[in-house]
Amino acid sequence: MKRIVVEKKILEKNDDIANQIRKTLDSNHIFGLNVMSSPGAGKTTLIERMVEIFKSKYKIAAIDGDLDTQRDAQRIAALGIETVQINTSGACHLDSSMVYKALNDITLDLDLLIIENVGNLVCPASFYLGTHKNVVLISTPEGDDKVKKYPTMFNVADVVLINKTDIAQFVKFDVEKVENEIKELNPHALIYKISALKNDGLEPFLSWVESNIVSVKNQ
């Protein structure tokens, strides 16, 4: 009988590939943004808003992860930017090897790469994709008890967007309670209240994105 000390990260391979992606992004001065939320919280709607605002000024591409269908990629591609759909065929998250492959299909003459992860508040949080920042959406119809149920996701967020504020009053969503719980899990996170659909409250988030684009460009 032999005892072998291994002390190895289980997701080391994923992290290695993610670090390669990060190098590619950095050397091409592309700001990478990973957008995560539960299904239907408004990721694609948010990305549509970002593209509408930024496409005249910056070169943007999107990678769209879904269990199935081309629907989200079609919505984003309709705005005239390069979009690659990844169908994860059952996997509930994107991993770095999927993104690495998708990057081969994208022209790297870009300022901003947006990755829409699979709708899921658990699994995507464990898989680093090499992006510079993580945005997590929570939408009011999901209920105001969700933050502490998904601690890992809210802990990895750089920005949390509380979306669908236009209907908060109809679904009894206590915005202040949610903000406090996010701060408890992640004191560093920036928190913005928005309605992606009504295009309301997006300015502070969009200027955060823009300042990141500019700082990665000047790196």
Added chain:
Amino acid sequence: MHEGGIAQSIVEILAEVKEQNELSCITSVTLKVGKMSGVMIYALEFALEAIKCEEEFIKNTKFNIISVDVKAKCSLCGREYQFADTDEMNLLCPDCQMPLSIINGKELEIVDVEGK
């Protein structure tokens, strides 16, 4: 659930360990899973049980999973806080109002392996 994929990654690493150390089978494995790793232990146990039947060298492996509580430290006063339950988790130092840095609880690793 991504625990199936995690179990797959574990088996890939175990196969490497087996090759490098010229083992014929692995009898036990110790894993560390933090409460902030995003992995549910019972789901991982389930996935590991399922995957065991697919590979001869892990057919009788015993997987010991150590659950790691979240521990965080204040960089100002140096106090450490431990949270067994994420409901009680507050990563702001109650004395200094400074963000705490997590020192434990994000682990997702293979600690050691026994085999012959």
